[in-house]
Amino acid sequence: MPEGHSVHRIANQFQASFLGQRVEVSSPQGRFAEGAKRIDGAVLVGAKAVGKQMFVEFDNGLYLHVHLGLYGSWDFAGDFSLDPTTKSANGRMGQTNQRGTDPDTDDDQAGGADGDSGPVDSAGEDSWKSIGAPRKARMMRVGKPLSAARLRMAESEKREDDIDTEAFPPDPVGAVRVRLLAPDVVADLRGPTKCEVLDASEVDAVIAKLGPDPLVDSPKKGSDRFFERVHKTKTKIGLLLMDQSVVSGIGNVYRAEMLFRARLNPHTPGNEVPEETVRALWRDWTKLLKSGVELGQMMTMDRLSKKAYAQALRSRDDRHWVYHREGLPCRVCGTNILMEEAAGRKLYWCPVCQA
DNA sequence: CATCGATGTTGAG
DNA sequence: TCAACCTCGATGG
Numbered sequence: 001m002p003e004g005h006s007v008h009r010i011a012n013q014f015q016a017s018f019l020g021q022r023v024e025v026s027s028p029q030g031r032f033a034e035g036a037k038r039i040d041g042a043v044l045v046g047a048k049a050v051g052k053q054m055f056v057e058f059d060n061g062l063y064l065h066v067h068l069g070l071y072g073s074w075d076f077a078g079d080f081s082l083d084p085t086t087k088s089a090n091g092r093m094g095q096t097n098q099r100g101t102d103p104d105t106d107d108d109q110a111g112g113a114d115g116d117s118g119p120v121d122s123a124g125e126d127s128w129k130s131i132g133a134p135r136k137a138r139m140m141r142v143g144k145p146l147s148a149a150r151l152r153m154a155e156s157e158k159r160e161d162d163i164d165t166e167a168f169p170p171d172p173v174g175a176v177r178v179r180l181l182a183p184d185v186v187a188d189l190r191g192p193t194k195c196e197v198l199d200a201s202e203v204d205a206v207i208a209k210l211g212p213d214p215l216v217d218s219p220k221k222g223s224d225r226f227f228e229r230v231h232k233t234k235t236k237i238g239l240l241l242m243d244q245s246v247v248s249g250i251g252n253v254y255r256a257e258m259l260f261r262a263r264l265n266p267h268t269p270g271n272e273v274p275e276e277t278v279r280a281l282w283r284d285w286t287k288l289l290k291s292g293v294e295l296g297q298m299m300t301m302d303r304l305s306k307k308a309y310a311q312a313l314r315s316r317d318d319r320h321w322v323y324h325r326e327g328l329p330c331r332v333c334g335t336n337i338l339m340e341e342a343a344g345r346k347l348y349w350c351p352v353c354q355a
Numbered sequence: 356c357a358t359c360g361a362t363g364t365t366g367a368g
Numbered sequence: 369t370c371a372a373c374c375t376c377g378a379t380g381g
Contacts, residue, residue: 002362002363003362003363004362006362052362052363052364067363067364068362068363069363069364069373069374070361070362070363070364070373070374070375071361071363071373071374071375071376072363072374072375073375073376174375174376175374175375190374190375191373191374191375191376192374193363193364193365193373193374194364194365242363244363244364251362251363252361252362252363253362254362298362323362343369344363344369344370345363346361
């Protein structure tokens with residue numbers, strides 16, 4: 001599951017690929033037929049993320065609200081600009097990857113399977129990208145491939161006719177809950193935990209229940225809101241970081257990593273964490289979230305050598321201090337990393353560094 | 356090929 | 369506290 005950075009990347013991708021375009025909305029799988037009907041044919045006028053929730057706005061005053069949950073993912077295909085890093089409508093960055101998935105786990109990404117395997121094309125090539133749960137990319141080239149794409153095809157074993165036979169839009173693969181189709185780009189959603197159409201007031205109600213998001217709230221307001229919730233409860237900080245009403249976007253990976261980075265014991269009651277530490281946590285989340293949006297991966301280790309950094313981006317196993325490292329020696333003190341279940345989720349930490 | 360597990364949330368008991 | 373939701377890569381045979 002994508003943590004906050006993935007959702008921001010997805011919203012950015014929608015801005016870059018669909019902004020201002022009339023969209024054909026359907027539910028190939030059928031489970032969202034009614035909702036799709038309400039926004040079908042409307043113009044997409046915006047997309048934004050708040051924590052792990054995404055809202056796509058249409059010109060008829062309605063919004064598509066999506067939460068990927070554990071397995072959800074979006075697949076983009078067609079001829080579009082790849083740039084989940086910024087909100088600009090055109091990305092030039094070539095971006096990265098695609099995947100968006102996230103993190104670590106993902107590895108797959110790491111493998112570059114996805115899309116990105118390479119440095120992607122910038123030109124809008126194609127391709128596709130899958131953002132969401134870790135997943136191998138389905139390499140599909142659709143639409144009229146640009147020269148770069150053709151070149152690649154020529155170098156591979158694929159024949160040109162493969163290109164000609166790939167029509168746009170591609171047929172939905174698997175259970176596609178929602179398909180957003182514009183003239184040159186298509187986005188398919190599968191496996192979401194939440195997919196619904198809301199009006200403006202309902203969107204506000206959802207957002208009102210969420211804690212601050214560094215990419216939505218100002219540094220001061222965000223820090224204040226976070227501190228306000230943390231300092232007056234006895235709930236353990238390890239639980240508070242996962243509570244979306246306390247702070248938005250943090251998931252199981254970022255939680256464990258942030259606690260280690262702050263050298264904080266997960267069991268410390270919120271009201272016993274020094275104010276400066278609480279505010280430092282907020283600043284760290286801000287830093288990690290921005291980094292995740294740019295990198296398309298959860299890189300939570302600092303000060304790595306050039307070589308180690310490159311390796312970390314390649315393998316999820318080298319990207320974190322404690323996450324998923326039960327029984328392995330702490331990278332700082334050598335003590336075996338512990339794992340315990342908390343609220344149904346696995347929490348990893350170093351009993352010495354985070355005493 | 357069968358089973359497990361995962362970056363998450365909700366709602367029942 | 370736990371099952372359910374729902375998908376697919378990883379793992380093991």
